[in-house]
Each structure stands twice: as structure tokens, then as C-alpha cells.
Amino acid sequence: MGRPQVVLGVSGGIAAYKACELLRRLTESGHDVQVVPTDAALHFVGEATWAALSGRPVSTRVWDGVENVPHVRIGQHADLVVVAPATADLLARAAHGLADDLLTSTLLTARCPVVFAPAMHTEMWEHPATRENVATLRRRGAVVIEPAVGRLTGVDTGKGRLPDPDEIFQVCRRTLARGTAAPDLAGRHVVISAGGTREPLDPVRFLGNRSSGKQGYALARTAVARGAxxxxxxxxxxxxxxxxxxxxxxxxxxxxxxxxxxxxAADADAVVMAAAVADFRPAAYATSKIKKSDDGAGPAPVELVRNPDVLAELSAHRARPGQVVAGFAAETDDVLANGRAKLARKGCDLLVVNEVGGGKAFGTDDNEAVVLGADGSATPVPHGPKEALADQVWDLVAARLDAGARD
Incomplete structure (x- = not known):
């Protein structure tokens, strides 16, 4: 099996320089990359830079090497097309099927997954024309990544910043891994919680846990790659x-x-609670640091009160019909028995049960679990990357969303 063939389209925005880092990540991870910049993109990063980083000649014109029919062949041979940055103009031309340069011609001939990473000023991203163009592309099966919030050109700040190139690479990697499978979460809004809550005791101390947030972030990355x-x-x-x-x-x-x-969750199709939410919090918060006593006596007992059970609340009061709710259960013993009891108690559709402690799960890049279903199903997920577990969770969520749509 040869190296994956990736087309990196670059349109004419100031964020074009960041695509150089995305190109480096793609080539260094074993992908064969053909860069197709627009004429406008070359005002920001020159042709020589793209050629040097990709190791391949670069052209923006359909008339170069015309005997090889590049405006058809490049898209036909690609395993993935990613456009980063994708300007408002490029999104409009792609949505309307224009083929007035090599990049838009490539997009029309590509039969592989396509990822757009938009970058533009906030007003342009929020304009109804852009929103309709994005909706059209998503409806056709393209993955259009939501832009990040941050510093834009000049002094402006807001939504429209190109996401971190390494994170775009992660979307590309997950999209390639799915092959030609349709983005089955397209048009869906999913909510994910991640990390570990902290309950303050005084200005310097808190009650917390060891959750790193890596599993929740894996769920987010895989959901984006599936179109959500x-x-x-x-x-x-x-x-x-x-x-x-x-x-x-x-x-x-x-x-x-x-x-x-x-x-x-008010308008979400699915909610996955992967965060480690503290069960208890201190009944009172000390406004000053709690000091050790001079007489050597131990500290005063800390009274605790229960925190709300967010997963149970979500399950009992679904924000919309057919909403799928999934939770995580980190257990140290009697993993499956405790998991089944918790599934019944919480009332959710799916519960991901995994064993923690002794270097397992918390803070690691891998995980293993059994996903229990309210329908009595049990889906074991063998030890592997947290993204593999995340994809299995979304498989089960997507199946339930599809079943609900048919009912």
C-alpha cells in the first residue's frame, strides 16, 4: 500500500503561512502532499516555499502540464483534500461548483473526503451568505471545521482564526482513517465534557481528581472529523x-x-459526559488560607455537601426528543457490576466503564473499556489509543440517533 495522497489547497488569506506547518506535519508523518495554492495565496507564501516543503512542483494554473490534465488528475488520485486556510471567497466558489482555477477544479473532481479549515474576519464568517455556503458544503459531505476564536488581522479579535495547524492535522488524520465513510455526524450538534472539576476549599487549596481531559478531547476530535x-x-x-x-x-x-x-445541551443531539465531576464540595469556603495551629493539633474536619448529579439530570430531563446521553464510569474494583448499577441509576443510554488507578486511564494516551447500553448490550473496546475508544462511542451514538430518526 502506497503513501496516502493528500492535496493541500491554500487560498489567499493571511493565515496561509500557517499552512506551512500543516504541510510539514503531513509530509513528516508519511503523506505524499501536492500543494495547490490559489494565485492570491502566492501573495502571502511564495511558490518556492511550497515546492521546497512538499518536494513537488507547485502550480496554480490549469494550463501548466496540460498534457497530464492536472485539473482532473489531481483530484482523481487524492485520498484527501484539505483546504487551509479556506477564505470566504473560496468557500463560496466551492459551494457553487465554480472551476475557475486549479484548486476549485480539483475540488470538483475529487471523490475522496474533503476538509475545509476556514479563516476570515468574524463579520465574514457570520454573514448569512457564508453560513449558507458552509451549510451547503456540509450537506454534500464535506467536513468544514469551525474556526477558532482569537487574534485576527490587525487589532481585531473574534471567531475566524485558523485553528492550530497540529489540530487541523489531527482532523485530517482521523478523516483519512475513516476512508470514504460518510461523515455520519454531519448536521448533528454534540456536547462533550472533559477534564476534572475542582472544588475550592480556600484561596490555595481545592478538592480535585486526576482526570487530564485527554479522553474528552479525543471524543471532540473524532466528532469533528465525523462532521459534527x-x-x-x-x-x-x-x-x-x-x-x-x-x-x-x-x-x-x-x-x-x-x-x-x-x-x-438545549439544542444538542447527543451529550457525552467524559469529565470527572466531583461528587462533593466543601460546605463552606474559607476566604483566607487555612493555617496550621501552633499547638500541633490536627486540622478541623472539613464538612462536605453533595454536588448535583449532572449525568442523571441530563438523562431524566432530555432537552429534546431522541437526544442520546452517554456517561463515563471510572471504577477501581468490580468494574462491570458497579458499571451496570450506575447505568441503571443514572438512566443514560450508554455508559463507558473503565478501570482506573495504577497508571490506567488517567493522564495516559490509551484506554480500554466496556460500553454498556441501556438496551442490555455490552461492547468491549480493547486496549488502544483513546481515539479508538472515542470512535467506538460515536459509532454507538450514531446508531441510536439513526434509529431514533427512523422511529
């Missing part, structure tokens, strides 16, 4: 880069997580 609109409610995941295409809502405590999840 993703809201990621993240508790203390500062060490992780925002997944490309996900709207990230940072939270701290269990109460903050509950509020953010319930708000996002």
Missing part, C-alpha cells in the same frame, strides 16, 4: 490544545460545568 458541530465543556485542561473545530467552554467547578452543559 462540537461544544466542548472543559474543566482544567490548560495543558491541552483546543481541538480544531470545537467550541471550547472553560469551567472550574461542578456547578459551573452543570450550567455550561445544560445550556449547550
Amino acid at each position: 458541530r462540537v461544544t466542548l465543556v472543559a474543566a482544567h485542561t490548560d495543558a491541552l490544545a483546543d481541538p480544531a473545530g470545537a467550541d471550547v467552554v472553560p469551567v472550574g467547578t461542578a456547578e459551573e460545568l452543570r450550567a455550561a452543559v445544560l445550556k449547550a
